[in-house]
Ligand SMILES: Cc1cc2nc3c(=O)[nH]c(=O)nc-3n(C[C@H](O)[C@H](O)[C@H](O)COP(=O)(O)OP(=O)(O)OC[C@H]3O[C@@H](n4cnc5c(N)ncnc54)[C@H](O)[C@@H]3O)c2cc1C
């Protein structure tokens with residue numbers, strides 16, 4: 001089959017990934033995408049032209065050897081393909097699902113210039129799932145124990161990938177996590193219907209198998225400070241605490257009952273399983289038959305609005321002040337949201353939340369916007385249209401306009417370098433902070449970014465922590 | 473898992489627990505709290521660290537059973553376990569030698585005020601404590617308060633013990649008697665804290681309350697615990713829990729605290745039914 005000509009390859013259409021029916025899925029929390037079958041995966045892999053200069057690789061923030069793994073898929077060597085991806089990406093089952101591929105690897109793919117690019121993310125996901133479903137947890141015997149100890153703070157993608165690399169380099173690794181569950185945003189933020197928690201748990205189990213020690217219920221700064229970790233025998237610390245401080249809009253009525261931050265809403269539903277209330281004790285406002293508005297245009301906003309639909313909302317709106325073209329969410333999520341009946345109110349900016357006499361939210365006043373001159377971000381700035389205000393009846397609002405940096409580490413470790421937004425300043429090559437032996441990466445350094453960037457930062461840090469440990 | 477080394481009721485529906493948590497015991501300061509999750513399906517609730525024993529490695533929490541989780545907690549006995557316990561969270565109480573400091577506790581609020589009363593005494597204050605309850609059996613920690621305070625005034629709503637009346641009436645009588653009061657700490661039901669704030673406001677007495685909003689993570693991540701103080705939004709779990717009583721918007725706090733009332737009673741009903749069923753099957 002590999003003797004197909006370029007032309008023949010180009011004739012194969014991009015393989016569609018089976019998904020749950022839109023109507024059915026909008027009332028359950030099961031995964032929307034069902035993943036390729038072996039046949040579909042091989043067929044999709046055949047579309048790849050095996051470019052001598054694979055530009056797709058440049059589009060991947062961690063340089064996954066895309067051409068090479070796809071070749072192995074086309075040959076049916078799925079485990080080989082998985083090993084190939086894992087040389088660069090520790091969490092392919094996750095990244096295959098949540099990377100904004102259309103802006104990264106797939107954006108660069110030459111086939112995409114004329115037609116539809118190779119479905120790199122779907123293939124990555126297939127390969128990782130194949131391995132997870134067909135091979136048990138791998139155990140690598142770790143020789144050459146260094147005798148050095150590293151503390152990793154935070155168990156999101158940055159922390160997990162750093163821990164995974166360090167333990168394989170022979171160091172003793174302890175991961176400290178503030179919450180009672182491991183996985184960071186992958187567990188408490190991104191919903192089950194987009195990233196089944198079982199996948200994240202399997203990744204964590206494999207790290208446990210390799211000998212990584214996990215300590216939940218440990219808020220570093222309170223339970224122990226960074227300085228205490230260093231004093232108590234850790235030779236280095238990697239800080240990967242994520243962003244984790246919800247931004248509000250500072251509008252009148254924002255503290256009415258019925259107004260949530262996306263973090264609170266998603267944490268209640270995902271981490272605390274409020275969608276299974278009262279089997280689980282944590283409640284979430286009952287939106288059955290009600291109107292819900294989510295403010296924002298990113299992945300978080302899409303996750304929140306689709307979650308509210310699954311909880312029974314009659315009408316669920318995305319309210320965004322720019323136009324759809326500027327929405328930062330993955331295209332696939334926007335597409336899925338529309339299929340599920342989410343309404344998009346673009347160029348709409350909230351002025352105030354309106355409550356009833358008991359302090360419950362019952363409406364929001366909106367101003368219509370139009371696009372003006374480009375702003376600093378290069379996107380056209382939304383400008384209010386005079387006298388265009390109107391009110392929408394809503395029973396619940398979710399504010400999903402991004403996260404700032406949580407101040408606990410800054411307050412308890414003031415001698416680290418921070419920028420004016422509270423992000424930790426690091427040397428971009430080594431992820432080293434201004435404090436000897438302390439490294440940082442992921443959203444706490446970059447501000448809210450992506451899983452793959454956090455994972456990449458974790459691996460970069462692991463490398464330089466390893467080098468640092470040799471010097472002490 | 474965190475082991476309960478001792479559990480005993482100290483008043484109707486108020487139970488004191490000593491829990492093994494050496495790390496928290498060593499670190500905690502007055503005014504800080506823990507978040508507890510009893511079991512796999514449980515919610516996360518905040519509880520103040522009333523005391524600690526660094527030698528035994530234990531913390532004390534005192535819990536009033538008012539809903540599903542607190543009642544379930546109060547069903548646990550010595551030797552049983554709590555699944556998750558995290559802390560110490562929140563900012564420690566601001567302690568200094570103010571001069572004369574009055575700690576006012578209403579109901580289980582006395583347990584929350586206790587560690588701060590201890591710290592106020594240690595800082596050299598003349599400490600007075602007013603401990604209120606509906607009736608005699610709801611006046612808690614009187615002996616403990618007696619040990620650390622210079623003066624202790626129990627009060628009961630029905631006059632069955634101590635001063636007959638509300639804690640604010642006792643406070644007012646102290647003020648009226650011409651006592652110089654430099655600092656007031658008030659912890660209890662929201663209407664009580666609000667009443668104390670109004671009592672001290674005309675005299676300009678520095679007054680602090682400990683707010684008790686609904687919390688989830690307790691680390692500033694969710695914003696669910698937000699309250700309005702001085703017309704600004706604060707996250708009680710990381711910016712507090714103690715705030716200047718004269719700046720707190722108690723209406724918003726009251727309203728936000730009953731947001732889940734219907735659902736909570738549903739959860740509690742089901743829990744009760746299951747308990748009945750379980751008992752029936754015995
Ligand atoms: C709802 C939502 C949807 C998203 N969707 C996508 C998507 O589709 N694609 C994509 O690429 N990215 C997405 N992102 C962004 C992505 O999830 C983050 O960029 C990524 O998770 C950052 O990883 P991290 O390891 O830096 O931090 P996090 O994942 O935030 O993990 C940090 C961990 O540290 C813990 N922690 C915090 N403070 C402390 C402390 N003091 N002590 C101990 N532990 C602490 C936290 O509890 C958390 O578990 C989404 C984000 C959200 C919120």
Ligand SMILES: Cc1cc2nc3c(=O)[nH]c(=O)nc-3n(C[C@H](O)[C@H](O)[C@H](O)COP(=O)(O)OP(=O)(O)OC[C@H]3O[C@@H](n4cnc5c(N)ncnc54)[C@H](O)[C@@H]3O)c2cc1C
Pocket residue numbers: 505517518519520521533534535536537538539540541542543580583584683684685686687713729730731732733736737740
């Ligand atoms: C920082 C902090 C420290 C606290 N310390 C203690 C303590 O030391 N001992 C103690 O007994 N309690 C303490 N509380 C209160 C305790 O957390 C709540 O009583 C508990 O969360 C209620 O849970 P539940 O499931 O039992 O009741 P629910 O079923 O959740 O609520 C039952 C009823 O109580 C009301 N309610 C809900 N949450 C609260 C709340 N936070 N405060 C007051 N009323 C509420 C509800 O409106 C409802 O009507 C503290 C709260 C905070 C924020």
Ligand code: SF4
Pocket residue numbers: 059060061062063064066089095096099101104105106120121124452
């Ligand atoms: S990690 Fe993300 S960007 Fe890189 S190849 Fe995989 S899907 Fe593409």
Ligand code: SF4
Pocket residue numbers: 047048049050051054055056057066067108109110111118120
């Ligand atoms: S650019 Fe596209 S066609 Fe070329 S190797 Fe990469 S995935 Fe294959």
Ligand code: FES
Pocket residue numbers: 686687688689690691692693694695696697698707708709710
């Ligand atoms: S409880 Fe979540 S921010 Fe305070």
